[in-house]
Amino acid sequence: MSEPLGPWPRVGLGFDVHPFSDDPARRLVLGGVAIEGPGLAGHSDADVVAHSVADALLGAAGMQDIGTHFPASDPALAGIDSMDILARVVLMVGSHFHIANVDAKVVLESPRLAPHRDDMQRRLSDVVGAPVAVTAKRAEGLGTIGRREGVACWAVALVVPR
Structure with missing residues (x-):
């Protein structure tokens, strides 16, 4: 990790994208919430929201990216719950920074997220220990997203050095 330049807040931008899976048994998980719809393909549970939030936090802290810490080539991470990854990232970042807030934008054609948004925000906020919108x-x-081939998410995080 690079040392902070001072007591100023830092911002990180996270991004993740996954295609929909052909496996009918694969669950769709977004923001730690199981949602009706085709699941996403990936090494973990492919939760693009949790991944982008983790990536934003790591970026804000100057701790590289999610792939550096949790590589898809690691067989121990196969099928891992992405909220577990996010919790590990929060511990890493939280030892040096106070997490102020996170904002995530999910881009998808369907399913509709509005009925699940409150649950997603609650789950993410509980793990992050700060408001997550x-x-x-x-x-x-x-x-590709418009053609319903997958889901993408961008997230921005604000952290303040301890």
């Missing part, structure tokens, strides 16, 4: 946006039919 989640909103959904549509790609309006454009690109």
Whole structure:
């Protein structure tokens, strides 16, 4: 980790994207909440929201990215609950920084996230120990996300050195 330049807040941007899986048994998990719909393909449970939040926190702390700490090549991480990854990241970041808040934007055509948003925010906030806002946006039919081939998420995190 690079040392903070001073007592100023730091911002990190996280991103993750996963295609939908062909496996009908694969669950769709977003923000730690199981949602009706096709699951996402990935080494872990492919929770793009938890991954992007973790990536944003690591970036804000100057601790590289989620793939550095939790590589998809590690067989011990196969099928891991992404909320467990996020909890580990919070411990890493929290030893040096106070997490102020996180904002996540999920981009998908379907399913609708509005009925699950409060549960997602509650689960994420409980793990992060700070407010996490989640909103959904549509790609309006454009690109791979617009063609319903997967889900993407961007997250921004604000941390303050302890």
